[in-house]
């Protein structure tokens with residue numbers, strides 16, 4: 001059962017959502033950096049999608065050259081601070097650290113990374129020399145990790161960059177989606193301000209690109225267009241009762257939580273439908289918002305869940321319960337939800353099948369749907385962008401879409417990975433754009 005009291009103020013919210021990777025002090029960073037073995041062919045570098053030279057930046061921290069360490073990090077990953085806090089380091093750099101082989105705690109690479117980059121953010125230190133303007137213009141749709149990474153790399157190489165963002169804040173899901181106990185809004189936005197001041201790209205906020213005339217305008221005014229639009233709203237389940245009050249999508253609930261904090265509406269008994277990382281986040285967050293009972297309901301077994309084991313453990317520690325091998329068939333209620341009707345399932349030849357006569361009803365006050373995200377099909381159809389069967393944008397080895405003027409990367413192409421993957425792909429796409437404009 002969740003142990004959290006409903007937060008009634010921002011202070012109480014911050015306590016319930018205390019940072020799981022808090023910033024290191026100077027002494028902690030010095031001690032931790034001195035444990036690194038500076039491995040030759042360091043496996044931690046290979047495990048990082050952006051290929052940060054981890055032993056180098058750790059050595060720089062240890063020799064009190066924090067600004068040098070920050071430059072090493074930003075050279076490879078311009079979301080250096082955010083990634084230090086939000087990356088699943090357990091399965092990336094820290095999971096690859098050689099200390100794991102001797103049953104010794106791996107180096108806390110993520111926290112060291114945030115420690116060093118915070119020094120540059122706080123001092124506004126500029127690390128890079130920009131090439132002279134090359135007379136080319138690129139429009140970027142979406143100021144998420146992919147869009148900003150692409151824009152920063154292009155700016156470094158003398159391209160004039162305009163980023164068009166539907167929302168009023170930059171960084172995409174980093175500020176609107178990631179769990180608040182991983183990174184605060186203030187932390188995300190101070191890194192974004194630092195980047196915008198350093199790289200000089202212009203972000204046009206509240207600019208949702210979705211009409212034919214807007215698209216034509218961009219196509220006429222720019223040499224290339226990069227789509228960093230990510231995924232879209234939470235997917236529908238396609239069962240009766242989804243329209244009831246207090247039935248919401250996980251992405252919408254988490255966006256509300258990040259913006260409204262303690263004022264977010266949730267409580268009583270919450271059922272979260274899904275078995276991925278987003279479901280774990282939504283469940284954990286519901287507990288921390290003071291819900292009395294939070295149940296994750298997943299149509300396959302525990303072993304088949306898409307969520308990382310450590311995310312499931314985090315949700316369990318927050319007080320969730322789980323129902324495995326169950327599938328929702330109806331959401332019940334008059335105006336608001338009052339229960340979910342489930343049927344039990346089994347998996348045969350990899351496929352989920354229902355077991356007849358096993359229906360049961362689980363009462364609840366809220367339902368959070370966390371079974372995936374939809375795509376912006378209308379926009380992509382309007383431009384004429386080819387997609388895979390699952391709706392992801394198809395690109396060639398140069399990140400070019402089926403429309404010669406459009407390039408794409410990030411979640412819109414991968415179908416949903418991590419911030420660090422979107423940053424890595426956005427930068428690679430920028431290099432491809434530079435070759436092609």
Ligand SMILES: Cc1cc2nc3c(=O)[nH]c(=O)nc-3n(C[C@H](O)[C@H](O)[C@H](O)COP(=O)(O)OP(=O)(O)OC[C@H]3O[C@@H](n4cnc5c(N)ncnc54)[C@H](O)[C@@H]3O)c2cc1C
Nearest residue numbers: 142144145146166172173209229230410411417418419422
């Ligand atoms: C609930 C949740 C929790 C997550 N937690 C983590 C985590 O802890 N750690 C981690 O590393 N990753 C996490 N991720 C994944 C990570 O957030 C994404 O992989 C990453 O943000 C993808 O970056 P992107 O730039 O491709 O897309 P996004 O971050 O989605 O950014 C796309 C941007 O484009 C804008 N946009 C879209 N369409 C238009 C348009 N037509 N016109 C103008 N602007 C537009 C959007 O407003 C948005 O700002 C999480 C994802 C979710 C859903």
Ligand code: SF4
Nearest residue numbers: 036037039044097098
């Ligand atoms: S693997 Fe671990 S010990 Fe080796 S360089 Fe990387 S962080 Fe240091």
